[in-house]
Amino acid sequence: MxxxxxxxxxxxxxxxxxxxxxxxxxxxxxxxxxxxxxxxxxxxxxxxxxxxxxxxxxxxxxxxxxxxxxxxxxxxxxxxxxxxxxxxxxxxxxxxxxxxxxxxxxxxxxxxxxxxxxxxxxxxxxxxxxxxxxxxxxxxxxxxxxxxxxxxxxxxxxxxxxxxxxxxxxxxxxxxxxxxNYFVDEETQEEKVKPPISIRFVDSVRVEIEYPVSETYSYFTISIYEGKFEQEKLGMRYNEGRGFEKVIQSVRDHLSYEQYHFSSIRVFQREPLLRANEDQSEHLLTRNQNPQQQGLRYDGYRAFADQLPRPLPGWE
Known part of the structure; x- marks a missing residue:
């Protein structure tokens, strides 16, 4: 080479x-x-x-x-x-x-x-x-x-x-x-040097995405855990109801904040345990016999951003 x-x-x-x-x-x-x-x-x-x-x-x-x-x-x-x-x-x-x-x-x-x-x-x-x-x-x-x-x-x-x-x-x-005059007294300098941004180095982050009970009830639940691998603590949880692409964009926006540095990112997607019957006038919840699941691991933020997760089959 x-x-x-x-x-x-x-x-x-x-x-x-x-x-x-x-x-x-x-x-x-x-x-x-x-x-x-x-x-x-x-x-x-x-x-x-x-x-x-x-x-x-x-x-x-x-x-x-x-x-x-x-x-x-x-x-x-x-x-x-x-x-x-x-x-x-x-x-x-x-x-x-x-x-x-x-x-x-x-x-x-x-x-x-x-x-x-x-x-x-x-x-x-x-x-x-x-x-x-x-x-x-x-x-x-x-x-x-x-x-x-x-x-x-x-x-x-x-x-x-x-x-x-x-x-x-x-x-x-x-x-x-x-x-x-690279370093000058703060009282005399005309343009102050920018203060440093506090950076949080996080060993691991785990993103869990739970799908809605039906396509008409379209709220995804996103939970983001931060901390050491297998010892993460819940950092935030919120609902997102604008489709899977918006869900991933919201996750990406959170993880790209300049004060964070993640060495490992894991994304876990799962369908709900209960599903709504779309054919009924009233949504009746029934057990989802075979909920789909998917887990992905990324070596840092750049790897995550370059190959974003795709929705589970049937949710495109």
Whole structure:
């Protein structure tokens, strides 16, 4: 396995475990979002080479052959690391040339993404041999004349960006007490740092969904237990009467609250022990001889969100 595949695979394993709550500098915290598209197509690679008469640097192309772009560590403010698809790279680069953000006569860059209110660039001249670090970055408001060198090629940049949780790691060394007043007295600071959100790490959560006695009486009962495995305590219980999809959405909303972290999620569905006769003018309850049941276990919230439970047969 190559370095790029190993780094991306490690991140995906972390996400699948549900470890998506992050903290960046200035106390920017929250549940991060991720997106990994399909690999780049051969036609997109051919279109790129025809457009710029130049091949991509090998590490960057290796990444695209795994995923044609990616959204990494995106918080609610929209900031994080966005890597464009190759078609978007062509569009963004030509647009930057058109608006003279890239001065084509003496500046040669590709715009491959965005991070922290700035454009992520590849210096085309340096990328021809890969002997010189070719990754650059520039604020949205500036032209590439003022681009800052990151000092790395794509593979190392990607790995360090993941370690830094989508932040501009190459600027960390520049922060100082003298220049930035990073920590200041609360009485004199103009903009206060956000207080931390209290996170509850819960070993296990068990969701029990009891189906209604009939389709006309459509209230599901949802019970959510939290705590150590096989020692969970009831956290909440409520009725939901808007269909199974709404039931699962309400469960998902509860489990996605940013102050929670679950290492294990179990979902148990069961039909009622008593069923109502739908053909009678009055609902007569009779014993359900063979109530359906289903149990599912997920390794963290992300696994649950990626493959949500489906209704029991006959309740679609």
């Amino acid at each position: 190559n370095q790029i595949a190993a780094v991306i695979g490690g991140l995906q394993q972390k996400i699948n475990h549900g470890s998506t709550f992050i903290q960046r500098k200035y106390n920017e915290i929250g549940q991060a979002k991720f997106n990994f598209p399909e690999p780049v197509t051969a036609s997109s690679l051919a279109a790129f080479e025809a457009e710029f008469n130049q091949k991509l640097p090998s590490e960057y192309q290796t990444f695209l052959e795994l995923h044609d772009g990616a959204d990494l560590f995106i918080l609610d403010d929209g900031l994080g690391l966005v890597l464009h698809s190759l078609d978007q790279v062509i569009e963004a680069t030509n647009e930057a040339i058109e608006y003279e953000l890239i001065h084509e006569e003496f500046d040669h860059y590709w715009v491959i993404g965005e991070i922290n209110e700035g454009y992520l660039l590849i210096n085309r001249e340096f990328a021809k041999t890969e002997d010189t670090p070719y990754m650059y970055w520039v604020f949205h408001e500036l032209s590439t004349e003022e681009a800052d060198p990151i000092g790395q090629n794509f593979g190392t940049f990607l790995e360090y960006s993941i370690i830094a949780q989508g932040d501009v790691f190459w600027e960390f060394k520049n922060f100082s007490i003298e220049k930035d």
